[in-house]
Amino acid sequence: MKRQGILEELRVRGVRLTPQRLLILNAVAEGEGHLGVDEVFRQAKQSYPYMDIATVYRTLHLFKRLGVVTEVAIGDRLHFEIRDPDRRHHHMVCAKCGGAYDLAPDYLDGFREALMKEFSFEPDLDNFTVTGVCANCNAGPSDSPQG
Amino acid sequence: MKRQGILEELRVRGVRLTPQRLLILNAVAEGEGHLGVDEVFRQAKQSYPYMDIATVYRTLHLFKRLGVVTEVAIGDRLHFEIRDPDRRHHHMVCAKCGGAYDLAPDYLDGFREALMKEFSFEPDLDNFTVTGVCANCNAGPSDSPQG
DNA sequence: ATACTTGCAAAAAGTTTGCTCTCTG
DNA sequence: CAGAGAGCAAACTTTTTGCAAGTAT
Numbered sequence: 276m277k278r279q280g281i282l283e284e285l286r287v288r289g290v291r292l293t294p295q296r297l298l299i300l301n302a303v304a305e306g307e308g309h310l311g312v313d314e315v316f317r318q319a320k321q322s323y324p325y326m327d328i329a330t331v332y333r334t335l336h337l338f339k340r341l342g343v344v345t346e347v348a349i350g351d352r353l354h355f356e357i358r359d360p361d362r363r364h365h366h367m368v369c370a371k372c373g374g375a376y377d378l379a380p381d382y383l384d385g386f387r388e389a390l391m392k393e394f395s396f397e398p399d400l401d402n403f404t405v406t407g408v409c410a411n412c413n414a415g416p417s418d419s420p421q422g
Numbered sequence: 423m424k425r426q427g428i429l430e431e432l433r434v435r436g437v438r439l440t441p442q443r444l445l446i447l448n449a450v451a452e453g454e455g456h457l458g459v460d461e462v463f464r465q466a467k468q469s470y471p472y473m474d475i476a477t478v479y480r481t482l483h484l485f486k487r488l489g490v491v492t493e494v495a496i497g498d499r500l501h502f503e504i505r506d507p508d509r510r511h512h513h514m515v516c517a518k519c520g521g522a523y524d525l526a527p528d529y530l531d532g533f534r535e536a537l538m539k540e541f542s543f544e545p546d547l548d549n550f551t552v553t554g555v556c557a558n559c560n561a562g563p564s565d566s567p568q569g
Numbered sequence: 570a571t572a573c574t575t576g577c578a579a580a581a582a583g584t585t586t587g588c589t590c591t592c593t594g
Numbered sequence: 595c596a597g598a599g600a601g602c603a604a605a606c607t608t609t610t611t612g613c614a615a616g617t618a619t
Binding site: 348351352353367368369376378382383385386389390394395396397398399400402403405406407408409410413414 | 495498514516517523525529530532533536537541542543544545546547549550552553554555556557558560561
């Protein structure tokens with residue numbers, strides 16, 4: 276599906292398609308949610324043991340520059356996910372369990388408009404993440420899930 | 423003013439007041455907005471050249487644990503500011519000029535309620551930061567969007 | 570007096586870079 | 595074939611840690 280479209284776009288843009296890049300793209304694409312650099316690395320390395328962490332960094336940066344992936348700041352580390360303009364969303368990250376959930380963009384429409392209207396501040400909500408405590412962790416406060 | 427109150431609280435809590443800690447507290451307090459670790463370090467070092475970066479880290483963590491300062495994630499780096507319960511606010515950070523602006527908490531009231539109601543997700547908006555492009559940078563773009 | 574702190578140095582952890590050889594287009 | 599990319603190792607940056615010596619209470 277969209278994997279093909281991405282490859283096509285890369286080709287059109289004159290970006291060389293190396294096995295490493297394909298593996299990294301796959302890793303990010305498979306990893307649904309969003310993967311940290313090291314997760315992408317490990318994943319890609321499974322198919323190609325010579326994979327180098329530097330290549331992962333360079334490729335991820337390349338992909339980001341090309342608009343193929345999106346950076347999501349989770350905690351103090353960057354995560355990456357395939358950028359799909361039709362499925363834009365934000366993220367809720369639980370500070371307790373580390374879980375990350377997608378959030379429909381319209382929850383922030385009002386906020387965005389307010390910022391633009393009031394401050395002429397154009398928020399970049401693509402990389403937007405709210406930290407907090409998720410339903411599960413709120414219900415069962417860490418140690419005793421049910422007693 | 424509140425500096426005294428903080429010192430009093432530290433004393434009550436049995437935290438030792440060393441010159442280093444006072445300098446670090448001052449640095450954060452002076453630096454209005456929010457300072458990065460290195461900024462706090464440099465600032466404090468001006469008054470006391472032997473100041474060590476490890477001390478800054480340890481002290482900042484201590485202050486955070488005690489609720490004296492708040493961590494603000496700006497970019498991929500933590501910044502710190504004095505925590506004043508009477509002046510809670512969020513932050514808008516300009517991705518272009520790096521400027522950080524305070525944002526009144528009520529801009530997010532609706533958002534918070536929606537998250538809690540819909541997902542039982544309790545957002546931690548104390549450490550909340552929106553990235554984007556500020557009015558200035560939007561007006562006179564220093565670099566062109568695409569070449 | 571004594572436990573908490575600091576300074577210093579070294580260790581970690583995460584990211585980036587220089588260089589050479591390889592491979593894509 | 596030419597130039598972009600990969601592999602590798604070393605450099606960097608930021609943050610943390612172990613310890614001996616110093617200091618606040």
